[in-house]
Amino acid sequence: MPFDIDLAGSLLTVLVGLPLAGALIVFLMPQSRENAAQWVAVSFSLAELCLGVLLLVRFQAYLPGYQFTQHIDWMPELGIAYRVGVDGLSVLLIVLTSLLSALVVIAAPSVREKRGAYLGCLLFLEAGMVGVFCALDLVLFYVFWEAMLIPMYLLIGIWGGERRVYAALKFVLFTAIGSLLMLAAIIYLGYRYEQQFGMPSFYLSDWSALQLGLREEVLLFGAFALAFAIKIPVVPLHSWLPDAHVEAPAGGSVILAGVLLKMGLYGLIRFCVPVFPEACAGAGPLFVVLGVIGIVFGALVAWVQDDVKKLVAYSSISHLGFCVLGFGVFNVWGLKGAMLQMLNHGISTGALFFLVGVLYDRAHSRRIADFGGLAQKMPLFAFVFLSVSLSSIALPLTNGFVGEFLILFGAYRFQPYAAVAAVSGVVLGAVYMLSAYRRLMFGDFMAPNGAQIHDLNRREKIVFVPLLALVLVIGVYPQPVLDLLRLPAQQTISQLSTEGRNPPEVNILGDEERIIEKGRN
Amino acid sequence: MNYGELNQWFLREQQWALLLILAAPLAGALFSYCTISLGPRRQMLAGWIAVCAAFVSFAVSVCFWLFLDWSAEGGAANSGVFLFPWIAAGGLHLDAALKLDSLSLTMILTVTGVGTLIHLYAIGYMAHDHSKPRFFSYFNLFLFFMLLLVLADNLGLMFVGWEGVGLCSYLLIGFWHQQMPNARAGQKAFVVNRIGDAGFLLGMFLLAAEVGSLDFDAVQDQIAYLNPWAIEAACMLLLLGAVGKSAQIPLFVWLPDAMAGPTPVSALIHAATMVTAGVYMIVRLSPLYNAAPAVQFIILALGSLTALLAASIALVQYDIKKVLAYSTVSQLGYMFMALGAGAYSYAMFHLVTHAFFKGLLFMAAGAVITGCRHEQDMRRFGGLWSPMWGTFIAYLAGTYAIAGLPLGSGAYSKEAILWAVYTAPDTAAGLTLFNLVSWGGLFWGIGLAVAFLTACYMTRSLVLTFFGSYRGEGEASESSATMLVAMAVLIPPAMFFGHSRGIPLLESLRPWARQDLLLSQSELMRDDLYRALEHIALFAAGAGVVLMLLAYSIGRGFMMRLGNCIPERINPLCCKWWVDELYEYLIVRPLAFTARVLFFAVDRKLIDRSIDLSAEIAGASGQMLGLLHTGRIGHYLLIMLAGLFFGAAFWLVF
The missing domain is CATH 4.10.220 (Light-harvesting Protein)
Incomplete structure (x- = not known):
């Protein structure tokens, strides 16, 4: 196959390769040249961000199927190929990844030791994450998926807190158990494909044609779903998350919460739905129940945390519960809402972990009880914290509201009681977030001994400006983002409904929506 | 440009004018926050920016009132503007679109009018505070969200304003956040409101699922085709939201605590405007609520119980702001009674008069508080009429109006509500209480008792604050000019608004109000029942005033004994x-x-x-297995032999 080198064709490859190159350069630079490494990393990550934005701009939201696809044979005799491509959902997640990575790299100077290696890990991680979001070949996906683990393991294990080794090991073991099952399932599916079609293939679009027995399908789906559920994390499988977050450095937490947690749901939508539509449709109610449990459990447990980082970690579980709920209801509102909420959670929880990092930087403590009245000494910090908290508790005109509203409406359409149960998360979210905010920011000023309390510096301001802008822009005018998500959501539903589980109203309403919008324009 | 040309020009540009109503306070919020970079003396600018912004909104609202024809038969004028589609997904579409009709015009005139005055008042009240930019920025932001709530043309956008005013309320209650109780009060307000908002959300989902749209017009058109149970359920869920925002049983507990905020905040947000949002929402959805008789009955019952409960608590409060706070809860109860009786225009009428006199009362209370060095306990006031006679007149006027004494604005709106409640059809399946009293009669009785109690607690607060001798420390002094001017402007409407017994603007609500409601003065005056009930209510109010005046002049000793006979700890009122x-x-x-x-x-x-x-x-079992690997050939041989032996034995046996 000849190389087809045009911009559109290889943009995704450049997006994967650029941070990888950056990582190599940074790793090869001498330890002592930390500032130079910083500059290299910043320029690479900003270039990546620009390319991500370019991808977003050039992406045609109204065309179905994958765009910017590229296909290079890798191991032809095994049917394994380098196949990448994006749809609306992956574009958004890639932009989110490049944005958060750039911000983490910009904020890196707060890391005191081995900064060069830290930056290298971040860039390497970024390459893996972008790869996960654009891989269309299951083996390629698995390679990126596992490749991400290494830098994350190092980030937690080297630059983490006191129990970093325990947390890093726990994180890796949890993920590995799930992903080994997934690997087995991937190999088995490739084998089945060869049985049925005479040649092996690991290409996602080929696999939709697979004929699987029900028992087979459920087992394979279980293997995939377990890997993804651990990553999300769905409630009984979540216990790696608080430890990993608490021990990880601020930047690691941002990436972990902002991007890595999205991969579970992304995997479910991208791979499980087209390959196992029947099993997925059958498991919908299970996801709804698990989602609601996650919402309530995460919110209640977050409420009693004394460590602000743990609080944010459990709030992530609650928010991801909303995403799981939106996924499980399998209607256009729930799915759009879940996809949007993946993006929103990346923005708001990413920002929250940055904020916790700012606090830890100054006081070397994360205990809520150690602080008080910070709003007096750090007004800007308090303002940013408030805005992000409001986004997190889904106040209208912040991005969080749009996603939660759609998810809850989707849940209502699926089963009103699910919405009634999930809406308690709206109240509990306000309870834990505002009481944490009150204890940190209000009352008499208080900080641990030796804390250097000063307001946000210039570097930190640079980090928060784009995040706050996104919170507001997506909250006020979410339509462009929703437009990007329309086709992915509809595609997911049509994939599910081919198996006889057809919600006819969705298609009709979808048409009506277009007509209405045409009328307006 | 003469008047006619001006009129034409305004009609042409009315979409921009509508936008300006919203844009002015939003811009004001931004600009007044920007003054934070100025020196502490020049930060006073923030207040004036905020006042100007509020006034621009008010002026444009007045223009709408003057230039559009609101008296048109069979559907008064309305104005609307479509901004952009906000959320559109799978057939559900929420637009950022505004709508101005006579109902929202009434509301924005009240909100911006009272709002401008209270902004002006706040300049004086906050003169010595160090965070003026923050305060006025929040204050203007509140105005923006309140106007958005009122002008929204669909429930979704209304919810934006709904939560937005909640946010500003949270920020302003906890404005002096160094004191933890203030911050706690703000949080309580937000969380309690969120419980209501959860109901609001579910109600929206139900309507969106049944109607397919959240536009008020679309909902109204679809009512005939909806399931009765769906209407009842939607109304009940939305009522939960209204109950939270408008501080009714069971969610009223946040409002008294909200008095922790600066007094202008209490006046504007927690008396005149935000807390009436629930009433406004129900009036806005009145066609829907008319189709839900069971919920109407619940509203009537909740409203009257809240009115009674809050009035009884107000009777024993010593904090002047707490008296007014419970009074607000109680008056909101009246509005809910009117809603439950299907008298939506009377509810709006009382909403407007209440905004005037309660705004005035809070402003006067705030003037007393600043005049007495931030003392709020009425036991430390007394005899203040001479050092601060301007404030005294304002408080007196407000008390006169709220107590429902003859010719005061409160009397008109309250009597209209009592009449509507008395004549309310027995909504709950025609039940009567033990076949003796109709439900309407029972709730009217409660309303009458509340009228009596209102007169009592207001007179009590007036006497304790302004009469007798001064019991505080230091010298009490009159407040600054801006505060007095703001109060003076509000005195006439608070006293006399409502002589036409109703607001002409609200005629347009008639199609959905009860058909037997009388809206004009002549109609009411011809009604014998109305006149009889009016006299009873006036008598109850007068009795309350006289009783309290007597009690606190000649019966002082008796009052003391009465207060002491039940310890405060077990007194249900305290x-x-x-x-x-x-x-x-x-x-x-x-x-x-x-x-x-x-x-x-x-x-x-x-x-x-x-x-x-x-x-x-897993680790331990690994270690156990590791024990086998001793590294000695002898051990391995032994194990091998044992294995062979057992294997052979196994093979032989089976």
């Missing part, structure tokens, strides 16, 4: 009927306990420990 305690022990603590159990027992012990344990078992 303990506010233990509602806060009820919530604390029934909801907050069990929930916190559950959260702790979930974290320590389920999350840490059960889930996490079992995972660690499985890792430890």
Whole structure:
């Protein structure tokens, strides 16, 4: 196959390769040249961000199927190929990844030791994450998926807190158990494909044609779903998350919460739905129940945390519960809402972990009880914290509201009681977030001994400006983002409904929506 | 440009004018915050920017009132503007679109009019505060969200304003956040409101699912085709939102605590405007509520119980702002009674008059508080009429109006409501209480008792504050000019608004109001029942005033003994009927306990420990197996022989 080198064709490859190159350069630079490494990393990550934005701009939201696809044979005799491509959902997640990575790299100077290696890990991680979001070949996906683990393991294990080794090991073991099952399932599916079609293939679009027995399908789906559920994390499988977050450095937490947690749901939508539509449709109610449990459990447990980082970690579980709920209801509102909420959670929880990092930087403590009245000494910090908290508790005109509203409406359409149960998360979210905010920011000023309390510096301001802008822009005018998500959501539903589980109203309403919008324009 | 040309020009540009109403306070919020970079003296600019912004909104609202024809027969004028589609997904579309009709015009005139005055007042009140830019920025932001709430043309956008005013309320209650109680009060307000908002959300989902749209017009058109139970359920869920925002039973507990905020905040947000949003929402959806008789009955019952409960608590409060806060809850109860009786225009009427006189009362109370060095306890006031006679006149006028004395604005709106309640059809399946009294009669009786109590507690606060001798320390002094001017402007409307017995603008509500409601003065005056009820209500109010005047002049000793005969600790009035305690022990603590159990027992012990344990078992079994690998050939041979032996034995036996 000849190389087809045009911009559109290889943009995704450049997006994967650029941070990888950056990582190599940074790793090869001498330890002592930390500032130079910083500059290299910043320029690479900003270039990546620009390319991500370019991808977003050039992406045609109204065309179905994958765009910017590229296909290079890798191991032809095994049917394994380098196949990448994006749809609306992956574009958004890639932009989110490049944005958060750039911000983490910009904020890196707060890391005191081995900064060069830290930056290298971040860039390497970024390459893996972008790869996960654009891989269309299951083996390629698995390679990126596992490749991400290494830098994350190092980030937690080297630059983490006191129990970093325990947390890093726990994180890796949890993920590995799930992903080994997934690997087995991937190999088995490739084998089945060869049985049925005479040649092996690991290409996602080929696999939709697979004929699987029900028992087979459920087992394979279980293997995939377990890997993804651990990553999300769905409630009984979540216990790696608080430890990993608490021990990880601020930047690691941002990436972990902002991007890595999205991969579970992304995997479910991208791979499980087209390959196992029947099993997925059958498991919908299970996801709804698990989602609601996650919402309530995460919110209640977050409420009693004394460590602000743990609080944010459990709030992530609650928010991801909303995403799981939106996924499980399998209607256009729930799915759009879940996809949007993946993006929103990346923005708001990413920002929250940055904020916790700012606090830890100054006081070397994360205990809520150690602080008080910070709003007096750090007004800007308090303002940013408030805005992000409001986004997190889904106040209208912040991005969080749009996603939660759609998810809850989707849940209502699926089963009103699910919405009634999930809406308690709206109240509990306000309870834990505002009481944490009150204890940190209000009352008499208080900080641990030796804390250097000063307001946000210039570097930190640079980090928060784009995040706050996104919170507001997506909250006020979410339509462009929703437009990007329309086709992915509809595609997911049509994939599910081919198996006889057809919600006819969705298609009709979808048409009506277009007509209405045409009328307006 | 003469008047006609001006009129034409305004009609042409009315979409921009509508936008300006919203844009002015939003811009004001931004600009007044920007003054934070100026020196402390020049930060006073923030206040004037905010006042100007509020005034621009008010002026444009007045233009709408003057230039559009609101008296048109069969559907008055309205104006609207479509901005952009906000959320569109799968057939559900919420637009950022505004709509101005006679109902929203009434509301924005009240909000911007009273709002401008209270902004002006706040300049004086906050003169010595160090965070003026923050205060006025929040204050203007509140105005923006309130106007958005009122002007929204669909429930979704209304919810934006709804939550937005809640946010500003949270920020302003906890404005002096160095004191933890203030911050707690703000948080309580937000969380309690969120409980209501959860109901609001579910109500929206129900309507969106049944109607397919959240536009008010679309909802109204579809009512005939909806399931009766769906209407009742939607109304009930939305009512939960209204009950939270408008501080009715069972969610009223946040409003008294909200008095922790600066007094202008209490005047504007927690008396005149935001707390009436629930009433406004129900009036806006009145066609829907008319189709839900069971919910109407619940509203009537909740409103009257709230009015009575709050009025009884107001009777024993010593904090002047708390008296007014419970009074607000009680008056909101009146509005809910009107809603439950299907008298939506009377509810709006009382909403407007209440905004005037309660705004005035709060401003006067604030003037007293600043005049007495931030003292709020009425036991430390007394005899203030001479040092601050301007404030005294304002408070007197407000008291006169709210007490429902003849010719005061409160009398008109309250009597209209009482009449509507008395004549309310027996909504709940025609039930009568023991076949003696109709429900309407019962609720009218409660309303009458509340009228009596209102006169009592207001007279009590007036006497304790302004009459007798001064019991505080230091010298009490009159407030600054801006505060007095703001109060003076509000005195006439608070006293006399409503002589036409109703607002002509609200004629357009008639199609959905009860058909037997009388809207004009001549109609009302011809009604014998109305006149009889009016006299009874006036008598009750007068009796309350006279009783309290007597009690606090000649009966002072008796009052003291009365107060002492039940210890405060077990007096249901002083303990506010233990509602806060009820919530604390029934909801907050069990929930916190559950959260702790979930974290320590389920999350840490059960889930996490079992995972660690499985890792430890895996590790331990690895070590056990490792024990076999001793490295001695002899051991390995022994094991091999044992294996062979057992293998052979196994083979032989089976």
